[in-house]
Amino acid sequence: MTRSTRLLSLLQILRSHRRPVAGRTLAEELGISLRTLYRDIAALQAEGAEIEGEPGFGYVLRPGYMLPPLMFSSDEIEALVLGMRLVANRTDPQLALAARDALSKIDAVLPADLRTRMAASPLLAGGKPGLPEDRVDLALLRKAMHAEQPLKIAYRDDKGSASERVIWPFALAFFDGARVLLAWCTLRNDFRHFRTDRMEILEQGRDRYPRRRTQLLKEWRQKTGIADRLF
Structure with missing residues (x-):
């Protein structure tokens, strides 16, 4: 070593x-x-x-100490590059731009050998062809989650049935075939998953919902049995 x-x-x-x-x-x-x-x-x-x-x-x-990029290993650099490329190709324009900016900042402070390795990384991430078009601005969803504000949405399920819901969003999952919002549904009084290509935001609340977003995510994981490493 x-x-x-x-x-x-x-x-x-x-x-x-x-x-x-x-x-x-x-x-x-x-x-x-x-x-x-x-x-x-x-x-x-x-x-x-x-x-x-x-x-x-x-x-x-002490909490808060960040490792300088120059201490990243070669494998960690490749993991960062691949992750940022995935974000740039699979998310909303605002987050995609943030990913590209982050890569530029990392590149600016890397030692020459790691900068060369980063530029020559063979790990590519293409966009998903045929991904359903979102009917909602993903940036607005992320803003609502961070602010812990409820959303009133119109939703159409896979059978075509339409409904209006008030939800407490707490996570957004990116899959190959769709993007899915995880939320507490006040209509069903339970956790529900909403595809972003089937929903529209009708109204965004101003007050916080009564349970913290991190607590909702924890309860969802406990109920579904899905480990942290997956979401």
Whole structure:
């Protein structure tokens, strides 16, 4: 393991813990001596990482510290490129532009070798041919979710039956065949999924719905049994 890889691994371990971790535990997980661990922590602190602690107490990384792009591995760079390309090709114009801008910012601060790797990435992401056209602005849906504001919508199901609903949107899923809004439906008093090509926004509420968006997502996951890694 190279020193740069070891330092990155140390940061990742610290980021996964909210409470102080004993130096001996960190050293054992990295396969290094305590003396080397102390040198690595000092090196990271000198680079701006807000690591607090001392021998005998343990170490913790203060929340909010972001890894600089130059510490990304080659595989992480390719994962970022592919993810951004997927966003640019599968989402609304506003989010697509944000993805392209993010790639430009990452490219601007990468070391030369990783910048070359990023430009030459063989992982491409094309648009989905035949994807149904949305009848609603996805940017408005994202805005409503972040603001936790209810929506009154007109919806037509797969059988053609039309209805009006008041919903509390909490997530937007992107599939190959459709985009699906996850929401609490006040009409059914339960979770429901709405395809964005079958819905129209009639009205957006001004007040927040009574349950937090993160809580709704948690309850939905518990009810459906779908793991975090899938949504």
